[in-house]
Amino acid sequence: MNVLITRTAEQSVDTVNLLSAAGLSPYCLPMIEIVAQTPDFSHSSYDLCILSSPAAVKYFLPHYKHLKIWKFIAVGAKTAEALTAATGATDILVPEKFYMADIAAKLDKWDLAGLKVLSPGAETRATDMHAFFAERGAIYEAPTTYQTLPVKYDDNYVGNFIHRYDINTVTFLSPSAAKTFFDQTELDSSVKIVAIGTTTKAVIPDRYNVLMPETQTMEGIVKLLRS
Numbered sequence: 139m140n141v142l143i144t145r146t147a148e149q150s151v152d153t154v155n156l157l158s159a160a161g162l163s164p165y166c167l168p169m170i171e172i173v174a175q176t177p178d179f180s181h182s183s184y185d186l187c188i189l190s191s192p193a194a195v196k197y198f199l200p201h202y203k204h205l206k207i208w209k210f211i212a213v214g215a216k217t218a219e220a221l222t223a224a225t226g227a228t229d230i231l232v233p234e235k236f237y238m239a240d241i242a243a244k245l246d247k248w249d250l251a252g253l254k255v256l257s258p259g260a261e262t263r264a265t266d267m268h269a270f271f272a273e274r275g276a277i278y279e280a281p282t283t284y285q286t287l288p289v290k291y292d293d294n295y296v297g298n299f300i301h302r303y304d305i306n307t308v309t310f311l312s313p314s315a316a317k318t319f320f321d322q323t324e325l326d327s328s329v330k331i332v333a334i335g336t337t338t339k340a341v342i343p344d345r346y347n348v349l350m351p352e353t354q355t356m357e358g359i360v361k362l363l364r365s
Contacts, residue, residue: 139363142300142308144169144315149193153356160360165303167296169315170286172197177258177281179205184279185253186211188241188267192220194259197284199224201258211244216355242270251275258283264313264337288318296323307332309359313341332359 140163143150150166157164174197183206189195190213202225211231212218218232233240255271257263257280271278296319299305307330310316316338325331325346332349333339334356339348351358 139163139307140165140303140305141363142167142305144308144310144319145312146170146172148172156356156360160364162360162363165299165305167299168289169318170312171289173285173287174200175261175282175285177201177283179256179281180279181254181256182206183208183254184256185209186255188255188257189213189217189221190257190259190263190265192217193284195220195224198258201283205256207256211241213241214355241265241267253277255279256281261285262314264335286312286314288314288321290318291322294323300325300329306330307363310334310338310342311356313338317341330363332362334359 141157143153143164143166145153145168147166147168150168154164154166172193179201182204185208187207187209188211189198195217209229209231210221210227211233212221213233215232218230221227221230231244233244250271252275254277257267257278259280259282261282263280268278268280300323306328308319308325310319310331310333316333320343330349331342331346332351333342334351334354339350342348349362351362353361
């Protein structure tokens with residue numbers, strides 16, 4: 139099975155290894171690139187810092203040494219692993235999904251009034267947490283530490299790539315990658331489309347049948363493709 143990876147080139151390395159180990163044939167065609175940003179922070183210390191992905195950890199790290207963080211929330215085990223490796227933090231709250239309900243459940247017994255909450259990350263987010271924290275009296279700040287940009291290829295390049303390498307499965311792990319892909323090409327009905335996350339699925343044109351793994355990870359995708 140020839141599987142197309144649409145993540146950034148940097149993010150694709152582990153994905154290639156995972157797919158190859160499962161006996162699948164990975165091909166990389168990045169649909170997005172990530173560019174670091176230099177935000178302004180309103181405070182020098184924060185009571186809570188929420189990081190939604192390993193990328194959020196990576197692009198927050200240059201600023202971390204200038205800030206004091208009392209408690210971290212890392213969405214998903216891989217984000218928590220990246221955070222521990224980068225900062226040494228181990229006492230981390232770990233919701234499995236970046237949904238407001240999952241984050242709220244982790245904070246159910248917290249008195250958030252007056253707390254300073256930081257959520258560094260991409261310029262657009264799948265979940266908007268402003269209202270949740272405002273209602274509870276917290277001071278919420280979501281600076282942009284990285285920007286996701288589309289990768290534009292020459293006309294017909296993406297479609298030709300699909301045919302040249304006989305791609306029969308295309309994977310999408312972010313809405314931006316999916317949107318950029320379908321802005322540049324279409325797919326035959328014989329090609330499987332696998333997406334992680336409802337927000338990613340939502341940007342894929344309705345005419346396509348989109349598969350979603352039971353576990354919203356690359357490991358979940360591998361399990362789905364081998365089933």
